[in-house]
Amino acid sequence: TKLSCFADTVWDLNAAIFEDHYRATSLNFDLIPAALRLATKHYCWLLLNHGRLWAPPGAKRTRISVTTVHVLFVNELQFIIDWLAQRGITAFCQVTNELLDAFVDAILDEEDPLTGTSRTLTEIRRLWGHREILPPAMRLPQAPPWAGEDTAEILGTGSTARRENRTPRIAEPTMQMLLSWAVRFLEVFADPILAARDEHAELY
Numbered sequence: 001t002k003l004s005c006f007a008d009t010v011w012d013l014n015a016a017i018f019e020d021h022y023r024a025t026s027l028n029f030d031l032i033p034a035a036l037r038l039a040t041k042h043y044c045w046l047l048l049n050h051g052r053l054w055a056p057p058g059a060k061r062t063r064i065s066v067t068t069v070h071v072l073f074v075n076e077l078q079f080i081i082d083w084l085a086q087r088g089i090t091a092f093c094q095v096t097n098e099l100l101d102a103f104v105d106a107i108l109d110e111e112d113p114l115t116g117t118s119r120t121l122t123e124i125r126r127l128w129g130h131r132e133i134l135p136p137a138m139r140l141p142q143a144p145p146w147a148g149e150d151t152a153e154i155l156g157t158g159s160t161a162r163r164e165n166r167t168p169r170i171a172e173p174t175m176q177m178l179l180s181w182a183v184r185f186l187e188v189f190a191d192p193i194l195a196a197r198d199e200h201a202e203l204y
Contacts, residue, residue: 006045016048016066025070031078033085039092039138040081044073046130054129076123092127092138100124100145104154121151 004011011027032040047069064072083103089095103124107117124145131139146154170178 006041011044013048013066013070025067027070027073032081035090036081036085036092039134040077042134042138043127043130044069044077046133047072050130050133054126072123072126076120079120080123080127092134092140093136095140097141097143097145097147104146108155117155118151121145121154 002012003015004013009029011029013025013027017025027044029037029041047064048066051063080103083106084095084099087099089099104121107120124140128140128145131142
């Protein structure tokens with residue numbers, strides 16, 4: 001297999017993957033917006049060749065696997081970079097903490113599964129965690145994303161979640177009908193139901 005070099009637009013990763021069950025794997029940087037392509041290549045090169053500088057809570061600070069880099073690239077990383085490019089970002093150093101807050105609001109409004117949303121936020125934290133070894137123009141803001149707040153709290157799954165409940169309220173007519181039937185069960189149906197339960201208990 002021909003080894004890829006940094007200048008290639010497609011990096012063939014198969015030479016670094018030894019598991020037989022993995023199919024052909026590559027990073028296609030043509031899928032990345034042109035303005036952020038070089039920065040993305042630098043970042044992916046660091047993920048593939050450098051020891052891990054940042055790890056999610058509970059994970060070991062060892063180099064992540066080549067296959068994991070591929071999964072991150074084709075899922076979370078492409079999504080993040082496309083979103084930034086659509087908002088006029090041409091360098092990671094242009095990203096602000098306010099923009100990262102807007103990113104959270106945007107992905108929550110999309111109503112994506114929380115597991116996928118959590119992985120997306122983790123990848124932004126990972127990119128920030130490598131800022132020390134990225135060139136200045138490729139660094140996220142110095143302050144930790146979302147002031148270091150736990151992902152569960154940001155997404156509204158923690159005990160003291162900061163985000164509001166986005167579940168639509170039950171319409172007033174629907175609530176009135178539910179209450180009406182609840183009262184009817186108590187006043188009309190409860191006695192026969194309890195009597196039948198007692199009779200069943202005596203028989204069995």
